[in-house]
Amino acid sequence: xxxxxxxxxxxxxxxxxxxxxxxxxxxxxxxxxxxxxxxxxxxxxxxxxxxxxxxxxxxxxxxxxxxxxxxxxxxxxxxxxxxxxxxxxxxxxxxxxxxxxxxxxxxxxxxxxxxxxxxxxxxxxxxxxxxxxxxxxxxxxxxxxxxxxxxxxxxxxxxxxxxxxxxxxxxxxxxxxxxxxxxxxxxxxxxxxxxxxxxxxxxxxxxxxxxxxxxxxxxxxxxxxxxxxxxxxxxxxxxxxxxxxxxxxxxxxxxxxxxxxxxxxxxxxx
Amino acid sequence: xxxxxxxxxxxxxxxxxxxxxxxxxxxxxxxxxxxxxxxxxxxxxxxxxxxxxxxxxxxxxxxxxxxxxxxxxxxxxxxxxxxxxxxxxxxxxxxxxxxxxxxxxxxxxxxxxxxxxxxxxxxxxxxxxxxxxxxxxxxxxxxxxxxxxxxxxxxxxxxxxxxxxxxxxxxxxxxxxxxxxxxxxxxxxxxxxxxxxxxxxxxxxxxxxxxxxxxxxxxxxxxxxxxxxxxxxxxxxxxxxxxxxxxxxxxxxxxxxxxxxxxxxxxxxx
Numbered sequence: 001x002x003x004x005x006x007x008x009x010x011x012x013x014x015x016x017x018x019x020x021x022x023x024x025x026x027x028x029x030x031x032x033x034x035x036x037x038x039x040x041x042x043x044x045x046x047x048x049x050x051x052x053x054x055x056x057x058x059x060x061x062x063x064x065x066x067x068x069x070x071x072x073x074x075x076x077x078x079x080x081x082x083x084x085x086x087x088x089x090x091x092x093x094x095x096x097x098x099x100x101x102x103x104x105x106x107x108x109x110x111x112x113x114x115x116x117x118x119x120x121x122x123x124x125x126x127x128x129x130x131x132x133x134x135x136x137x138x139x140x141x142x143x144x145x146x147x148x149x150x151x152x153x154x155x156x157x158x159x160x161x162x163x164x165x166x167x168x169x170x171x172x173x174x175x176x177x178x179x180x181x182x183x184x185x186x187x188x189x190x191x192x193x194x195x196x197x198x199x200x201x202x203x204x205x206x207x208x209x210x211x212x213x214x215x216x217x218x219x220x221x222x223x224x225x226x227x228x229x230x231x232x233x234x235x236x237x238x239x240x241x242x243x244x245x246x247x248x249x250x251x252x253x254x255x256x257x258x259x260x261x262x263x264x265x266x267x268x269x270x
Numbered sequence: 271x272x273x274x275x276x277x278x279x280x281x282x283x284x285x286x287x288x289x290x291x292x293x294x295x296x297x298x299x300x301x302x303x304x305x306x307x308x309x310x311x312x313x314x315x316x317x318x319x320x321x322x323x324x325x326x327x328x329x330x331x332x333x334x335x336x337x338x339x340x341x342x343x344x345x346x347x348x349x350x351x352x353x354x355x356x357x358x359x360x361x362x363x364x365x366x367x368x369x370x371x372x373x374x375x376x377x378x379x380x381x382x383x384x385x386x387x388x389x390x391x392x393x394x395x396x397x398x399x400x401x402x403x404x405x406x407x408x409x410x411x412x413x414x415x416x417x418x419x420x421x422x423x424x425x426x427x428x429x430x431x432x433x434x435x436x437x438x439x440x441x442x443x444x445x446x447x448x449x450x451x452x453x454x455x456x457x458x459x460x461x462x463x464x465x466x467x468x469x470x471x472x473x474x475x476x477x478x479x480x481x482x483x484x485x486x487x488x489x490x491x492x493x494x495x496x497x498x499x500x501x502x503x504x505x506x507x508x509x510x511x512x513x514x515x516x517x518x519x520x521x522x523x524x525x526x527x528x529x530x531x532x533x534x535x536x537x538x539x540x
Contacts, residue, residue, distance in 0.1 A: 011281035040383050045326055048376055049319040056315055098379035102372035106318055109368035113310050 008050040018057040026058045026066040027175050031100075035132035039073075044099035051103050055110060065117040067175045070104055070182065072124045072160075072225060073097035081158075081222030083190070086122070086182040086231060104182070117180050121171055124186035124227045127196075128164030128247065129254030137248065140197050141255045144206045151214035155194025158224040160186035163247035166240040173238040179231065186227030187240050199248040204256075278320040288327040296328045296336040297445050301370075305402035309343075314369035321373050325380060335387040337445045340374055340452065342394045342430075342495060343367035351428075351492030353460070356392070356452040356501060374452070387450050391441055394456035394497045397466075398434030398517065399524030407518060410467050411525045414476045421484035425464025430456035430496040433517035436510040443508040449501065456497030457510050469518040474526075 006017035008030055028051060032043035051068065058066055075084050076091035092098045104120045111118035127137050143150035162170075162185065170185045194212055201207030232238050242250070276287035278300055298321060302313035321338065328336055345354050346361035362368045374390045381388035397407050413420035432440075432455065440455045464482055471477030502508050512520070 042326065042329070042380060042384065045322050045376055045380050049322055052315050052319055056312065059312070092375075092379075095376075095379040095383050098375050102376045105362075105368050106315055106365075106372045109362075109365040110312060110315050113365050114312065 008054055009046055014054040014057040018061050022061050024064045025175055026063055028068045035134055039094045039096045044095050048099045048103050055107055059114045059116055063116055067119045070120045070122040071100045072122050074101040077222045081224040083226045083228050085228040119174050119180050120182045121174055121185040122182055124160035124162055126162050126164055126167050128251055137251050140200045141252050144204045144209050149209050149211055151211045152197050153215045153217045154213045155192055155197055157193055158190040160226040161191050162186050163242040166242050170238050173236050177236045179235045183231045184227035184229055186229055188227055188229035190226045191244055199245055200252055203249050203252040278324055279316055284324040284327040288331050292331050294334045295445055296333055298338045305404055309364045309366045314365050318369045318373050325377055329384045329386055333386055337389045340390045340392040341370045342392050344371040347492045351494040353496045353498050355498040389444050389450050390452045391444055391455040392452055394430035394432055396432050396434055396437050398521050407521050410470045411522045414474045414479050419479050419481050421481045422467050423485045423487045424483045425462055425467055427463055428460040428494040431461050432457050433512040436512050440508050443506050447506045449505045453501045454497035454499055456499055458497055458499035460496045461514055469515055470522055473519045473522040
């Protein structure tokens with residue numbers, strides 16, 4: 001392994017790093033992803049530009065296969081939601097979703113014209129060690145680790161939680177396959193948010209501190225957002241390895257090891 | 271009027287020129303548009319990047335209203351086609367259409383987040399003096415001016431031809447309005463291609479040189495591509511000023527004045 005480091009927001013960087021590495025395959029995960037801010041930030045637009053620049057540089061040096069991280073936020077999110085296949089309607093409601101979806105559309109058309117392969121992994125709801133401390137699992141875990149109550153919603157909405165190691169392995173499998181186009185990256189399992197929260201409580205032996213329904217649900221939030229993982233399973237040949245209980249246990253253990261104030265303390269305030 | 275000149279493909283240019291001009295309004299027409307090549311060229315991707323960069327720079331300096339040139343190629347083109355309203359399905363079949371549509375999608379989401387106005391003029395089939403010599407009107411006019419036969423298709427397909435002065439005036443009206451979102455820029459009139467060709471023959475007094483049906487039609491080309499101009503007419507308040515016969519006569523006169531070999535002779539070979 002040889003590491004090449006570059007800031008892809010620098011207009012010349014992609015060309016330089018791609019020329020140095022002359023890769024046959026590209027796995028592009030970089031994007032603006034600051035928790036709570038990424039949905040609406042103009043930074044998304046800079047990453048559209050940066051991603052297209054990178055793909056052009058990759059194509060210019062004869063790259064053969066590119067795999068890029070997309071998002072389930074490219075789909076239309078109705079109040080009901082559902083189990084979403086890759087052919088579900090694309091109607092992103094956020095700048096983040098619009099930016100990813102637009103990038104995919106241009107990338108696919110460019111790949112078709114130039115003749116390189118392009119796969120687009122639509123990520124559902126990742127979790128795992130090291131994530132932003134204000135996200136679901138860390139925020140509950142950190143409260144309970146500190147002996148504090150955790151106020152949460154009723155948690156009835158169903159989501160597709162995918163453990164970070166599975167997410168990474170799914171992308172590696174996608175790179176190693178010859179599958180093109182959009183591929184959902186999820187577990188395929190519909191899990192109620194309250195189940196995840198309960199598993200955190202169990203793992204830490206403090207289910208008594210959890211206050212379901214103490215926070216109001218977000219109006220208009222889809223009842224169900226779950227991946228149809230048929231393509232990932234049958235075409236890419238990937239099956240998840242880390243079940244939910246195990247993934248939550250590992251995540252909680254990470255916060256136990258790193259302390260409830262781990263990572264950026266300022267971020268925890270947001 | 272003060273002119274500022276910049277190459278928008280230069281990553282720093284937009285920021286510099288927008289900072290100099292500090293515009294309240296932006297009318298952005300620039301794109302790669304070389305006849306015959308623009309449908310499939312990777313240059314389209316560079317113009318996605320350049321356009322988004324320009325819009326970011328415009329927003330950063332407090333710009334209030336941006337109007338950008340889109341295209342009827344953003345719409346799905348079925349074999350039948352039809353009279354297309356702005357809510358017609360968006361399913362571009364070309365890299366050009368995908369690039370424009372993606373740019374619109376990101377631009378609209380950015381405008382909504384930042385709070386500037388964005389209108390997007392979807393141009394139908396422009397014609398007029400000075401266009402590429404291999405396009406429909408010039409290619410027929412140049413043949414007839416040289417005393418040569420003009421081989422054309424049967425020309426039964428219906429299109430929405432918009433004279434260049436009307437196109438420009440429609441964009442000016444759109445800038446001066448407060449209409450946001452997509453607005454079709456066309457004549458609203460369904461005209462058979464053979465009618466345009468016949469008008470060129472009449473204008474030059476040589477209808478005898480036109481050979482309808484000597485060229486095969488393009489397979490899968492939509493039968494009808496016509497703009498529903500309801501928004502342009504009723505919301506923007508624009509009506510076209512130059513009827514087809516007059517527009518063709520002016521175009522033909524331009525080629526008479528500039529000679530059949532006018533403009534780039536190399537382009538005429540393509």
